[in-house]
Amino acid sequence: MKHILSTVALTLTVSTSSVQAGESLVPKPNIIIFYVDDLGWQDVQLNDHGTPCAFETPNIVKLAEAGMNFSQAYSPAPSCAPSRAGIITGQHPAQIKMTHVHLGRLEEGKKEDLYAPAYLGEHLSLDLLTLADAMNQNDYRTGHIGKWHVGFTAESYGFDVVNQTRGIQRGWDDRTKGFATADDAKFPLSKEKYPPFSEKKPEGISYPYDELTDAALQFMEESKEEPFFLNMCHWMVHWPVVTRNGELLEYYCDKMGQPFPPKPGAMSLPGQQNPYFAAMVTSVDWSLGRVVDFLSKTDDPRNPGKKLSETTYIFFSSDNGGAEAKGKEIMSDNFPLKGSKTKADEGGIRVPMVVTGPGVPKASQFDGLVNQLDYFPTILNLTDSTIASKNMKKLSGLDISPVLADASQKVTDANGKERSNLFWYFPHGSEDHFKSAIREGDYKLYNNYQKESYSLYRLYKNGELEDLEEVNDLADNPEYASVLERLKENLDTLMLEHDADGPYLNPNYSDKTDPSAKIKSAEFKQSNRKAKLTLDPSGPKLSKAYVIYQEDPSSAKKHKYKKIESGSLRADIGMPIPVKVSSDGYTAIASIPAGITAFCFMFVDENNYRTFSEVVEAK
Structure with a gap:
């Protein structure tokens, strides 16, 4: 371990106490995952290399002062959905077949690409044990607030309380005006003043109402009589790059030497010179500050004499590396890391990460390899929770609680073998x-x-x-x-x-050398509700085949972000279902259930080409 130095004025009092290794910890501590969208490793004032971060994050720094910073922390994937799925199941995105955000999309390969993009099911499998399930089984009250993005809603995956609000992260026609006011109907400015402080605003500034943050505070207030697990997931700092906070935007325009309000159009200055993005980062920091402030001021009814901050672990991180740019808009800069979101380069997967809570030494830093897949087994151990051994074996991460307790300088598996x-x-x-x-x-x-x-x-x-x-x-x-x-x-x-x-x-690759299978027909027989795929017998045979049920083509209503309830929505739509291949390797037959009105086949041939059939109506 090594100690980290604060580089900015700390503005928030955090009362999380550090319990030395060996001392008894609180029973059934609360757990908060504070998850930010697209926040890069260099977008906070923790891991500065080269030019210091231009965005002010005093509460994130203060959190690190109260706990442990992880300088080599990684997300499970370089994009949103697989990282979220990885955390909530504890399983590697490759293992659960959710490696990107394009859920249920029948994507053909481009002619210049040798390989075809993977097909992903419409939603995270409902058969997987989630962290919410595990916490519920161990007498925790569970809540999900904010972004979900793995299909259906968080209610379908075990959470007791769900509010998937976007909060203040909403776009509008002209981001150069229309900022929140004190009497704004949807986003009224706070009466309380918060950082940053400036000559123009020596007492600080107001922040617009954020339903996401308030919903999280409400969940904690309503749940404090019992142990709780809060999965708090911001939509910021994801595109669109906007802010409702005119005072905060003006502060950054002044700091960066830019006019306020900014001129319409893309912000194209290089590096970390986008005042809109800066305001989003500081708004997330403000939200974290409100959460920690609530914990610091609120008594824990289960542990008389203690505040919730003394009985709660906070896991702070981001779902992937920084996005850097979209079109002509430059948001930030991941340098010295190469690459950005959707790339496995360091800039796409290395993320800020801080953990605080009972037993975590203050102002400490761990420089070993950690991954957010470690959260699931770590939280199980911190909360003295158990799950079935068959589910435990499926977890991809390792328990880092010995590191958090300052009892180990290494991350090891159950047999004591160091992570390599x-x-x-x-x-x-x-x-x-x-x-x-x-x-x-x-x-x-x-x-x-x-x-x-x-x-x-x-x-x-x-x-x-x-x-x-x-x-x-x-x-x-x-x-x-x-x-x-x-x-x-x-x-x-x-x-x-x-x-x-x-x-x-990719069968569409322009320079392929081996042939790919050709579809002779894909048809449906209403009398027995059988679907049949037939290949051209002069080409390669089938290696494996799937049927994928589709939404009714005549219906514009999608179900992917609805709660799954008995008799109301189908959990099999958009999910690849294996079908039997004939002995000669040229046909595949699937039964299509009543209520399914369309389907397609997906198959891999013996030359390893992946192909979709046309969508066929089952009427």
Whole structure:
């Protein structure tokens, strides 16, 4: 461990006390996951490398002063949905077949891409045990506030209380005006004043009403008589890049030497010079401050003499690396990290992470490898909770509670073996995105599927930064041949152990050398409700096939963000269902249930090409 120094004036009093290792901890502590959307590693004032962060995050810094900062923390994936699914199930996105946000989308490969994008089911499988399920089974009250984004609603996955509000993160026609006022009908400004302080506003500024933050505070107030688990997920700092807070925007315009209000159009200055994005980051920080302030001031009825801040763990992090830009708009800069959201480069998966709570040493830092997949087993241990052994075996992460208690300098598995690596799988997009990757010790290896190549970088050397920017590719350097082969082998092993699906070749690829299977027909017989896929017998045979039920083409109403209830919504729509392949390998037959009005086939042929049939009506 090493201690971290505060780089800004701290403005929030946090009363979380540090219980030394070996002392008894509180029974059934509360758990809060405070999850931010698209907040990059360099978007907060914790891990500055090079130019200090331009965005002010005093409450995040104060949180780190009260607990432990993790300098090498990673998200399960470089995009939103798989990271959220990974945290809530404790399973690697590759293992649960949710590796991106394009749920239920029948995506064909582009002619320039060797591999086709993976198909993802319409929603997270309802058969998976979630962290909410586990907490409920162990007498916790559970709440989800904010962004969900893994299909249906959080109620369908075990949460007692759900409010999926966007809060103040809502776009409007002209972001240069229309800011919140004191008597705003939807977003009235607070009477209380908060940072930042300036010559114009020496007493601080007001913030617009944020339903997301208030709903979280309400859940904690209503749940404090029993142990609670709060999954608080902001929509910020995701696109659109806007703010309702005119005073905060003006503060950053002044700080960055830009006019207020800004001129219409994209903010295109390089680096961290976008005042809208800066205001979003500080608004998230303000929200965190309100949560911690509530905990610090509220008595814990279950533990007389203590405040909730003394009996609550907070896990603060982001769902992936920073987005950096969208179109002509430059939001932020992940430098020195390479890449951004939707890439397995460091900039797409390395995230800020802080944990506070009973037993966590103040102002401490852990520099080992951690992943948000570690949350599930860690929370189980911190709360003395248990789940069935069959579910425990499926967890992909490791319990980091010994690290949090300052009792270990290493992350180890149940057998005491030290963690050696982490891996990612992102079978989507173009050649710069479609990759798997492994971080092992000082090194990072990429399997660049679309390029049919590998890249190897040495991020650290003897504990010091070496090539964090990932510019010196060592894959063709003979000196590192043994490292390359070891990491390739370990990555392949991890892919197999986690049952990663694919990747599959793209039948639309313009330069393919082997033939792909051709569909002769895809038809439906109403009399027996059988669907039949037939391939051209002159081409490759089927290797495996699935049927995917589709929404009624005549219905514009989608069900993916609704609560699943008995008799109201189907959980099988959009989910790939394996079907039997004939002995000759050229046909596949599926039974289509009553109530399903459309379907398509998806199959992989013996040359490893993945193909969709046309959507067929089942009427």
